[in-house]
Amino acid sequence: MFDSLSGKLTGIFERLTRRGLLTEADVDAALREIRIALLEADVALVAVKHFMDAVKPKAIGQSVLRSITPGQMVIKIVQDELVELLGGAEPTPLSLAAVPPVPILMVGLQGSGKTTTTAKLARRLQKNDKKKTLVASLDVHRPAAQEQLAVLAQQAEIVSLPIVPGQAPAAIARRAIEAGRLGGFDVVILDTAGRLAIDEVLMAEVKAVKDTVSPIETLLVADAMTGQDAIRVAEAFNKTLGLTGIALTRLDGDGRGGAALSMRYATGCPIKLIGVGEKIDDIEPFHAGRVASRILGMGDVISLVEKAAASIEQEDAEAMAAKMAEGRFDLDDMAKQLKQMRSMGGLEGIMAMLPGVAKAKAAMATNKINDKVLQHQEAIISSMTLKERHDPRILNASRKRRIAAGSGTHVQDINKLLKQFDQMSRMMKQMKKLGQKGLMRQGLSALMPRMPGRH
Numbered sequence: 506m507f508d509s510l511s512g513k514l515t516g517i518f519e520r521l522t523r524r525g526l527l528t529e530a531d532v533d534a535a536l537r538e539i540r541i542a543l544l545e546a547d548v549a550l551v552a553v554k555h556f557m558d559a560v561k562p563k564a565i566g567q568s569v570l571r572s573i574t575p576g577q578m579v580i581k582i583v584q585d586e587l588v589e590l591l592g593g594a595e596p597t598p599l600s601l602a603a604v605p606p607v608p609i610l611m612v613g614l615q616g617s618g619k620t621t622t623t624a625k626l627a628r629r630l631q632k633n634d635k636k637k638t639l640v641a642s643l644d645v646h647r648p649a650a651q652e653q654l655a656v657l658a659q660q661a662e663i664v665s666l667p668i669v670p671g672q673a674p675a676a677i678a679r680r681a682i683e684a685g686r687l688g689g690f691d692v693v694i695l696d697t698a699g700r701l702a703i704d705e706v707l708m709a710e711v712k713a714v715k716d717t718v719s720p721i722e723t724l725l726v727a728d729a730m731t732g733q734d735a736i737r738v739a740e741a742f743n744k745t746l747g748l749t750g751i752a753l754t755r756l757d758g759d760g761r762g763g764a765a766l767s768m769r770y771a772t773g774c775p776i777k778l779i780g781v782g783e784k785i786d787d788i789e790p791f792h793a794g795r796v797a798s799r800i801l802g803m804g805d806v807i808s809l810v811e812k813a814a815a816s817i818e819q820e821d822a823e824a825m826a827a828k829m830a831e832g833r834f835d836l837d838d839m840a841k842q843l844k845q846m847r848s849m850g851g852l853e854g855i856m857a858m859l860p861g862v863a864k865a866k867a868a869m870a871t872n873k874i875n876d877k878v879l880q881h882q883e884a885i886i887s888s889m890t891l892k893e894r895h896d897p898r899i900l901n902a903s904r905k906r907r908i909a910a911g912s913g914t915h916v917q918d919i920n921k922l923l924k925q926f927d928q929m930s931r932m933m934k935q936m937k938k939l940g941q942k943g944l945m946r947q948g949l950s951a952l953m954p955r956m957p958g959r960h
Contacts, residue, residue: 510546511800514539514583518801522576529565532579536561539583547763549736552590552770559586584797590766591793597750597775598790600721601636606685606693608678608718611752612711612742613726615699618754620650622726622780623696624657625788626752631663632786636691641666641681643674643714644698654696661785664688674698674710675717682718695720703738708745715746722749724777727768729753735763736771743772750777753791834930836894840886843879882922884912897923 517538524531536557543553563582588594601607609626611619623640630636640658642665644650651668658665666681678695685693697714700707715723725742727735742748751768756779769776776791886894888911893900900908900923905916 510542513542513545514801517542518576518580521579522574524576527575527579532565532575535579536564543763543766546766547735549763549767549771551736552767555770556586556590556766559589580801584801587766587797587800588793590770591796592769592775592791594794596790596792597777599630599777600749601634601692603721606639606682606690607722608682608720609692609694609722609724610711610715610718610720610746611694611696611724611726612746612748613699614703614738615647615701617699617726617728618780619699619726620644620654620696621657622752622754622778622788623654623694624661624663625780625785626778627658627663627692627694628661628785629788630692637689638692638694639664639666639681639685639688639690640694640696641677641684642668642696643677644696645672645674645677646698650698657785664690675713678714678718703741708741712745723747724750724752725768725772725774726752726754729756729779735767739768739772739774743774748772748774750775752776752778752780754780756781836886836889836897836926839926839929840883840894843883843886881912881914881918885909885914885919885922888912897926 517535521527521531521535539560540553540557543556544550548556560583563586564579599609611623611626613619620642627638627640631638640654640663642651642654655665655668666677666684669677669680672680674697681693681695684690695714695718697711698707723746725739725748727738731738739748739751751772751774753768753776768774776793779789779791779796781787781789885908888908889900893904893908900919902916905919908914908919909916
């Protein structure tokens with residue numbers, strides 16, 4: 506998400522910083538380009554106007570033009586205002602301070618990802634916040650909608666309300682709250698029906714449910730790739746229901762992302778959650794500062810570190826650290842690192858959080874580096890015997906042909922993998938020689954495997 510916008514803004518800022526001293530005309534031209542880039546990314550016109558009105562007076566001020574690094578000052582102003590547009594520096598958490606079970610109402614158009622987001626949120630509340638959570642589908646219109654939530658709930662290891670055919674949505678909601686109370690649940694999440702477009706029947710049905718259960722949170726689930734319809738959808742739901750927050754889905758997609766920058770401005774409601782992938786755990790609290798940094802090509806290293814901490818078991822990390830300290834490293838260790846990279850979102854997921862993402866992604870595309878490379882390398886290592894994984898020096902031509910046939914790859918792929926492994930092994934030995942101080946100097950890059958395809 507935001508790739509196109511991020512690439513254009515990065516190019517604008519690079520030209521600004523290269524110029525050194527800036528004139529008011531230079532800044533004016535850059536701001537015009539920023540305005541066009543935002544509009545092309547499907548950010549609503551009213552949101553763009555508000556943003557530019559806030560940025561321009563500060564960016565052309567004398568304190569900027571006469572500063573030592575005026576280009577950097579302009580970038581800082583744009584970043585600060587982007588954070589404000591997205592909701593401010595501090596994230597807005599879900600409000601759960603009420604007598605349990607706390608009702609959360611999920612609303613939105615059909616296809617926005619309500620049912621999946623309901624299951625993801627329930628799992629997150631239960632797993633991370635230790636809140637016993639019940640989910641209930643109120644969608645009596647879409648075929649098998651209630652069964653879909655039941656299946657997702659089972660996958661997420663959470664409880665779903667038993668289905669009773671023929672009940673109206675408001676009656677299901679009442680039953681869910683009662684079941685939550687009797688079952689000692691902390692939270693009940695109600696997944697409402699959607700339509701392909703906003704209509705009076707949809708709004709009346711959801712309003713009746715809200716009046717029945719008085720939810721503490723009413724969250725609009727919206728597709729981040731909605732485009733120019735984003736504001737109309739958000740305003741309609743907010744006017745009828747009084748939204749308390751927004752959950753943006755498909756923030757990992759390849760759309761232009763303008764909805765993320767428009768909905769907060771249109772409704773005044775905070776974006777509280779974002780969906781960042783297809784897995785059941787791929788939901789996160791929304792941090793405006795982190796998203797702004799990613800849009801401006803500055804990366805999001807904090808989220809990357811959090812993902813690593815969630816994906817890597819403590820014991821595995823300690824065992825790997827011990828091996829690194831001793832300068833020992835084999836292909837089994839390399840396979841574990843490849844698997845960890847995939848669990849953190851793969852190469853694209855990791856690269857999206859690192860500074861200079863636009864250039865890095867361009868380099869990856871040029872060298873045909875993608876997540877399939879990781880899968881192929883894992884397949885190659887899996888096709889080796891235990892002895893071969895522990896001592897790759899024994900891999901002669903006939904062994905390589907056998908491994909290539911077993912993994913569905915080519916001998917040259919195996920040679921590339923072994924070259925990469927040799928580079929990593931040499932790095933481990935070098936780190937052993939450098940000791941703890943050397944490791945500290947090398948930093949995070951010393952702990953990351955070299956990108957497949959690098960020479």
